[in-house]
Amino acid sequence: MQFKELVGQSVLKENLIRIVRENRLSHALLFQGEYGYGSLGLALALSQYIFCQSPNENDACGTCASCIKTQKLAHPDLHFAFPVNSADGSSTKVGSDDFLVQWREQIQENVYFDLKQWNEKIGIEKKQSLIKVDDSKAIMKKLSLKSFEAKHKVLIIWAADKMNGEAANRLLKLIEEPSEDTLIILISDNEEQILQTIRSRTQVVRVPPIQEGIIEAALEARFDLAEERATQIARQAEGNMIRAERLLNRQEEDDLFFNLFTEWMRACYEANVERMYKWVEEISSASYGREKQKRFLVYVLDQMREGILRNYGGDQLQHYFGKEDQFMKKFSPFIIAENILEINELINEAHYHIERNAYAKIVFMDMSMQFANLLRAKNRKFVS
Numbered sequence: 001m002q003f004k005e006l007v008g009q010s011v012l013k014e015n016l017i018r019i020v021r022e023n024r025l026s027h028a029l030l031f032q033g034e035y036g037y038g039s040l041g042l043a044l045a046l047s048q049y050i051f052c053q054s055p056n057e058n059d060a061c062g063t064c065a066s067c068i069k070t071q072k073l074a075h076p077d078l079h080f081a082f083p084v085n086s087a088d089g090s091s092t093k094v095g096s097d098d099f100l101v102q103w104r105e106q107i108q109e110n111v112y113f114d115l116k117q118w119n120e121k122i123g124i125e126k127k128q129s130l131i132k133v134d135d136s137k138a139i140m141k142k143l144s145l146k147s148f149e150a151k152h153k154v155l156i157i158w159a160a161d162k163m164n165g166e167a168a169n170r171l172l173k174l175i176e177e178p179s180e181d182t183l184i185i186l187i188s189d190n191e192e193q194i195l196q197t198i199r200s201r202t203q204v205v206r207v208p209p210i211q212e213g214i215i216e217a218a219l220e221a222r223f224d225l226a227e228e229r230a231t232q233i234a235r236q237a238e239g240n241m242i243r244a245e246r247l248l249n250r251q252e253e254d255d256l257f258f259n260l261f262t263e264w265m266r267a268c269y270e271a272n273v274e275r276m277y278k279w280v281e282e283i284s285s286a287s288y289g290r291e292k293q294k295r296f297l298v299y300v301l302d303q304m305r306e307g308i309l310r311n312y313g314g315d316q317l318q319h320y321f322g323k324e325d326q327f328m329k330k331f332s333p334f335i336i337a338e339n340i341l342e343i344n345e346l347i348n349e350a351h352y353h354i355e356r357n358a359y360a361k362i363v364f365m366d367m368s369m370q371f372a373n374l375l376r377a378k379n380r381k382f383v384s
């Protein structure tokens with residue numbers, strides 16, 4: 001990874017390059033900051049810069065043999081340790097090396113990721129991942145070898161705060177007795193959790209949030225976003241690329257849910273069985289898993305709540321804009337005291353059944369029929 005591939009952080013990039021060029025690099029660095037600020041990418045770019053056979057003033061060359069190997073995360077002098085665990089809860093000992101394939105895949109897909117995403121990647125969403133002592137043994141062994149190709153060996157320890165005590169103590173020894181040609185880069189978003197004795201022997205590199213304007217430009221370029229939308233997301237992202245991407249996904253889903261919801265309510269209001277059936281086919285199709293169906297139901301619940309608030313809470317309570325506001329203006333008169341309780345109950349029940357693996361087609365079709373009755377409880381015309 002080259003520095004230029006990372007979003008923002010120009011001051012830090014320049015500083016890191018200067019330190020390498022002036023030969024002032026400490027033997028242990030601690031990159032501290034939220035993962036979405038880009039600490040792992042910076043550590044990788046720094047490693048590539050150190051390995052590069054013809055680095056220039058701003059970046060590694062990107063074309064020499066060392067650069068190519070580093071880009072593939074296959075440089076023989078680049079080592080990794082990161083938290084892992086076995087997926088099946090068995091006591092089988094697993095270490096970072098058992099997950100190198102997933103690790104490389106994750107970085108190639110997107111270098112901005114956090115521990116939650118990593119745990120998902122290795123299939124242990126519901127468990128803790130750790131850097132264990134066996135891992136540190138393997139690391140010691142690797143680092144005791146002479147470097148293969150470069151002048152330096154680099155060890156990147158990602159989520160270093162997830163080392164267990166024993167592993168941390170072994171690492172401490174390594175840092176206390178540094179070998180000249182080894183650079184250890186610890187990365188953490190929670191430095192307080194790292195042994196003070198380790199921290200005090202590292203040079204701390206504070207990775208700051210990415211500037212809002214830079215996130216905005218990156219979103220526009222990477223995701224082909226309209227300026228207005230990119231501005232909005234960049235503002236909420238607080239300098240964090242992971243948060244920006246998450247907001248982006250959520251917004252996409254909100255758009256989808258809005259279309260789905262409006263079509264559903266129109267079909268129900270018309271009591272048009274054919275239209276309802278078509279809609280039910282759509283939401284029960286393979287592109288909607290159980291989790292997505294559940295999120296949709298929560299979205300519907302929010303819409304209903306907005307509807308009733310508009311009717312009884314007055315204008316100051318509304319917080320919808322644009323097309324959602326347009327739709328809600330026409331729709332809210334149908335959400336009234338006489339039906340809101342039943343509507344809420346229906347949605348909650350559906351959520352319960354979907355969660356317990358009920359047949360989605362039946363749940364949604366049944367709901368549609370009931371909504372058709374409830375929406376027409378008051379004899380008003382809902383103009384779609």
Ligand SMILES: [Zn+2]
Nearest residue numbers: 052061064067
């Ligand atoms: Zn190079």
